[in-house]
Amino acid sequence: MKTKKLKLSLVVMLVLSLLLAACSGDKTTGDNAKGKGDKIKLSIWHNYAGDDLRAKAVRKQIDQFEKEHPEVELDKQAIPVDGYRQRLKTVAAANEMPDVFYSYSGSFTEEFYKGNLIQPVSDLWEKKPDWAEKFLPGSKEIFTYDNEVYSAPVGMSATSFLYYNRDLFEKYNVKVPTTWDELMEAIKVFNKNKITPIALGNKATWPAQSSVFGVIADHVTGTEWFMKAIKSDGATFNDPQFIEALNYFKDLVDAKAFQEGANSIDNTQAEQYFVKGNAAMMINGSWAITNLAASSNKEELDKIEVTVVPSIEGGKGKPNTMTGGPGGGFLMSSKVKDKKRELALELMYAISGPEAQKAIAESESLVMYDVDIDESKVSSLYNKAYELVKTVNFAPVYDLYLSSAGGEAINQGLQELMLGGKPKEVAKKLQDAQSKAVK
Amino acid sequence: MGTTARLKGFIILALLPTLLIYTFFVIVPIFWSAYYGFFDWSGMGDAKFTGLANYIEVIKDEIFWRSLKNNFIIIAASVFGQVPIALVLALLLMKNSFVNRFVRSAVFMPMVLSTVVVGLIWGYMYHPQIGVVNYVLKSLGLESLTRAWLSDPKINMFSVSIPIIWNYIGPYLIIFIAALQNIPSEINDAAKLEGAVGFKKLYYVTLPMIWNTVKVVIVLCIAGSLKAFDQVFVMTGGGPAQSTELLATYMYNNTFEVYRYGYGSAISTMIVIVSMILILISQILMKRKNQ
Numbered sequence: 001m002k003t004k005k006l007k008l009s010l011v012v013m014l015v016l017s018l019l020l021a022a023c024s025g026d027k028t029t030g031d032n033a034k035g036k037g038d039k040i041k042l043s044i045w046h047n048y049a050g051d052d053l054r055a056k057a058v059r060k061q062i063d064q065f066e067k068e069h070p071e072v073e074l075d076k077q078a079i080p081v082d083g084y085r086q087r088l089k090t091v092a093a094a095n096e097m098p099d100v101f102y103s104y105s106g107s108f109t110e111e112f113y114k115g116n117l118i119q120p121v122s123d124l125w126e127k128k129p130d131w132a133e134k135f136l137p138g139s140k141e142i143f144t145y146d147n148e149v150y151s152a153p154v155g156m157s158a159t160s161f162l163y164y165n166r167d168l169f170e171k172y173n174v175k176v177p178t179t180w181d182e183l184m185e186a187i188k189v190f191n192k193n194k195i196t197p198i199a200l201g202n203k204a205t206w207p208a209q210s211s212v213f214g215v216i217a218d219h220v221t222g223t224e225w226f227m228k229a230i231k232s233d234g235a236t237f238n239d240p241q242f243i244e245a246l247n248y249f250k251d252l253v254d255a256k257a258f259q260e261g262a263n264s265i266d267n268t269q270a271e272q273y274f275v276k277g278n279a280a281m282m283i284n285g286s287w288a289i290t291n292l293a294a295s296s297n298k299e300e301l302d303k304i305e306v307t308v309v310p311s312i313e314g315g316k317g318k319p320n321t322m323t324g325g326p327g328g329g330f331l332m333s334s335k336v337k338d339k340k341r342e343l344a345l346e347l348m349y350a351i352s353g354p355e356a357q358k359a360i361a362e363s364e365s366l367v368m369y370d371v372d373i374d375e376s377k378v379s380s381l382y383n384k385a386y387e388l389v390k391t392v393n394f395a396p397v398y399d400l401y402l403s404s405a406g407g408e409a410i411n412q413g414l415q416e417l418m419l420g421g422k423p424k425e426v427a428k429k430l431q432d433a434q435s436k437a438v439k
Numbered sequence: 440m441g442t443t444a445r446l447k448g449f450i451i452l453a454l455l456p457t458l459l460i461y462t463f464f465v466i467v468p469i470f471w472s473a474y475y476g477f478f479d480w481s482g483m484g485d486a487k488f489t490g491l492a493n494y495i496e497v498i499k500d501e502i503f504w505r506s507l508k509n510n511f512i513i514i515a516a517s518v519f520g521q522v523p524i525a526l527v528l529a530l531l532l533m534k535n536s537f538v539n540r541f542v543r544s545a546v547f548m549p550m551v552l553s554t555v556v557v558g559l560i561w562g563y564m565y566h567p568q569i570g571v572v573n574y575v576l577k578s579l580g581l582e583s584l585t586r587a588w589l590s591d592p593k594i595n596m597f598s599v600s601i602p603i604i605w606n607y608i609g610p611y612l613i614i615f616i617a618a619l620q621n622i623p624s625e626i627n628d629a630a631k632l633e634g635a636v637g638f639k640k641l642y643y644v645t646l647p648m649i650w651n652t653v654k655v656v657i658v659l660c661i662a663g664s665l666k667a668f669d670q671v672f673v674m675t676g677g678g679p680a681q682s683t684e685l686l687a688t689y690m691y692n693n694t695f696e697v698y699r700y701g702y703g704s705a706i707s708t709m710i711v712i713v714s715m716i717l718i719l720i721s722q723i724l725m726k727r728k729n730q
Contacts, residue, residue: 012507062711104651119449202679203675203676203678203679205676205678205679241450259567259568259593260567260568260586260587260590261566261567261588261590262590262591262677263587263589263590263678263679263680264565264566264567264587264589264590264595264674264678265568269566273568322517354515404697404698405697405698405699412678412680412681415679415680416680418680419590419592419679419680419682421680
């Protein structure tokens with residue numbers, strides 16, 4: 001009998017310990033408020049968790065702030081990019097936002113605004129006019145809701161650079177396209193010479209939309225129409241101008257602008273394909289600069305030039321336009337007040353101020369800020385790209401503004417077009433998904 | 440207390456931990472997920488009760504049916520690809536010679552590779568520009584046969600089936616070899632005396648002797664194919680334009696890419712129902728055969 005009891009208690013202990021292990025979760029959040037002693041507690045969340053130059057530059061600014069403000073007890077959380085959105089969404093659902101946090105521009109930030117989770121920081125912009133005026137056009141606007149600015153941008157994400165291989169253009173005597181017709185002509189010549197005109201790696205489904213289609217669509221429809229269409233406010237994706245935009249994309253496909261099987265290779269493979277001289281052009285985002293600089297030699301890199309995707313005659317969009325803008329910026333929780341707010345503002349300035357912007361720019365990452373950089377510290381390609389973005393107009397990136405269902409619909413739709421689908425059906429699917437998600 | 444009763448008590452007690460864990464992590468989530476299927480929920484914020492709307496949408500969703508069809512292609516490829524190949528290899532490699540052991544290990548090798556690695560390797564082999572498949576075809580002068588294996592919707596389901604077949608032959612091979620070695624040697628001797636050799640022996644003696652194993656392998660094949668996800672997810676992600684979407688990838692994309700947790704839950708409930716129906720059918724068919 002004794003042994004049986006022993007056995008029983010053993011089993012019970014085993015079960016309990018297993019259940020306990022399963023239930024004990026990590027419950028640390030960015031909670032703050034009542035600081036112990038005199039120190040003011042401040043929490044900051046960001047996704048500069050990696051080992052790359054940019055992440056190190058940003059973290060250095062934050063550490064610097066901490067050193068200069070001994071009265072602050074700073075709770076810093078560097079969260080890897082992959083899980084960052086989910087972590088923020090989780091604390092947002094519980095209304096436990098960190099005091100200062102990094103957020104992506106567009107609909108992601110808008111959700112926090114709608115949920116009254118963030119507060120305006122317009123006074124920071126007014127207090128430091130020298131700093132404010134150096135931002136590139138469009139920086140402030142993207143974080144403006146109801147005439148109040150909610151952030152200071154720290155990075156730039158431009159999604160539609162037209163990269164081209166200068167050697168190939170010279171060899172086949174092709175003019176670098178500045179109009180749509182010239183682009184189509186260039187495609188024809190390169191195809192005739194068995195060179196892929198435009199490298200595209202669309203396995204992940206977003207590159208065709210984010211880099212190639214977004215800018216074409218903006219050239220055709222103009223930005224204003226798009227901002228209305230996403231809300232089904234006097235414009236829908238069934239409108240003829242959007243069908244026309246899809247048709248322009250289809251023209252590229254029909255002219256065999258992209259290499260065979262573009263839908264089954266990934267973006268990095270396409271970048272390599274381009275930089276090795278197999279393709280004459282590539283429409284890709286600012287991230288490609290860093291990737292190319294890291295993976296190719298100087299000789300290959302020096303051949304590469306950047307420009308904007310040619311505009312379309314008769315289109316409503318502005319010329320010299322690129323999709324993109326501030327990739328993100330730091331926001332402040334609506335709960336932060338008084339002395340703590342002062343310090344939080346200073347923290348935001350420390351990360352987005354001139355010094356920080358220079359440090360980020362010199363880490364080969366584009367910024368929405370006009371600053372003179374030390375050219376010897378960066379690659380030639382980066383320098384060309386930075387000079388270019390200082391002059392362009394920015395248009396919204398499609399999937400930053402569409403709902404996630406709408407983004408998925410256009411991503412899949414563009415792949416369908418590449419497989420011979422009909423523009424009208426693609427437009428209808430996008431409209432259905434988008435209107436259902438925002439209603 | 441009798442010994443049997445005490446033994447039974449101990450068996451129940453010993454099973455209890457596993458049973459509890461299984462209930463908490465498998466049974467309960469199935470019902471939980473079915474329950475989430477009644478809501479319009481993005482994974483954060485408030486969930487809105489929408490009744491059967493998600494389930495009706497699943498049934499009307501053409502992509503769902505396409506995914507189901509693709510799953511059936513995988514099932515067919517597994518049952519008619521893996522089982523016969525594994526059986527033939529088992530017959531050839533039954534004897535324990537050095538060469539046989541080497542070939543057996545070679546066939547089993549993909550099984551110990553991570554399925555993600557398998558997906559990546561085959562993704563590169565199928566690569567339209569630098570892939571070895573197109574390269575071999577070109578060097579054989581069969582340039583007309585080269586194509587974008589993973590992006591052409593006419594053939595890509597078959598392209599993704601091949602790595603799956605290759606990946607899982609190993610374990611079935613081992614099961615078959617074990618079954619073949621379990622055939623009593625008297626029966627083989629008797630067959631020899633009666634003059635049954637070659638195909639005759641295979642058809643009248645060997646196959647009937649291992650028929651139960653064959654059936655088990657087929658059930659394993661069906662169950663495994665319904666769960667198919669990883670290789671396809673790595674090779675194509677369900678694309679292009681959802682042409683290689685499987686039930687599991689479709690569920691994943693809806694839940695974690697589009698943030699429609701409610702709809703994703705409804706799909707996974709449908710997967711459970713479809714799987715149960717299939718397993719029920721296979722069970723009934725096998726019972727009939729036994730009688």
